[in-house]
Amino acid sequence: MKGIVVFDTSYGNTKAIAEAISQGLKESGIEVDLFYVKDVKKLNGGDYDFLVLGSPTKFGTMSFTFKRFLGKVKSKEWANKPFAAFDTENPENIEQSQAENKEWSAAEKIAEKLVEKQMKPLAPVLKAIVFGQKGPLKEGEIDRAKDYAKELAIKLKKA
Numbered sequence: 714m715k716g717i718v719v720f721d722t723s724y725g726n727t728k729a730i731a732e733a734i735s736q737g738l739k740e741s742g743i744e745v746d747l748f749y750v751k752d753v754k755k756l757n758g759g760d761y762d763f764l765v766l767g768s769p770t771k772f773g774t775m776s777f778t779f780k781r782f783l784g785k786v787k788s789k790e791w792a793n794k795p796f797a798a799f800d801t802e803n804p805e806n807i808e809q810s811q812a813e814n815k816e817w818s819a820a821e822k823i824a825e826k827l828v829e830k831q832m833k834p835l836a837p838v839l840k841a842i843v844f845g846q847k848g849p850l851k852e853g854e855i856d857r858a859k860d861y862a863k864e865l866a867i868k869l870k871k872a
């Protein structure tokens with residue numbers, strides 16, 4: 714069982730969440746590669762059993778770089794494989810999504826695209842709270858990301 718975690722980041726907060734997820738999976742005995750989105754030249758589905766993707770929320774969706782990267786996820790290679798998605802977003806964004814009953818989260822948009830590619834969600838998305846544009850992350854979010862990874866590991870082992 715081997716997976717790949719890919720993240721975008723401008724100020725390092727989404728990177729920190731990606732690292733925590735990667736570490737949580739490894740601590741649960743699951744092999745993962747961790748990549749900054751711009752370092753992924755080719756995404757070969759044949760090399761991996763699952764995908765974990767995360768982006769900062771920008772204007773209520775994923776970053777432009779991440780949107781472009783999703784073009785590398787080919788349905789032919791990834792259909793029926795499990796995925797998880799995460800993002801960083803401001804608390805006001807979560808309140809707005811709830812008030813409008815509409816998704817303004819990068820992770821939800823990523824999940825939507827992966828489901829269109831016939832991939833299977835392992836778990837609800839993880840929305841990590843960040844304050845302002847540069848951060849910091851809300852206290853406890855790194856631990857929450859590690860716990861999320863441990864839940865993913867349990868589900869991966871059952872899958």
Ligand SMILES: Cc1cc2nc3c(=O)[nH]c(=O)nc-3n(C[C@H](O)[C@H](O)[C@H](O)COP(=O)(O)O)c2cc1C
Nearest residue numbers: 722723724725726727769772773801802803806846
């Ligand atoms: C141009 C821009 C647009 C943003 N739009 C949103 C937004 O719509 N909702 C939100 O919650 N945060 C928004 N943010 C804050 C980002 O979510 C925050 O900068 C990011 O989560 C930090 O992650 P990073 O350190 O990995 O870049 C925006 C930030 C920038 C720079």
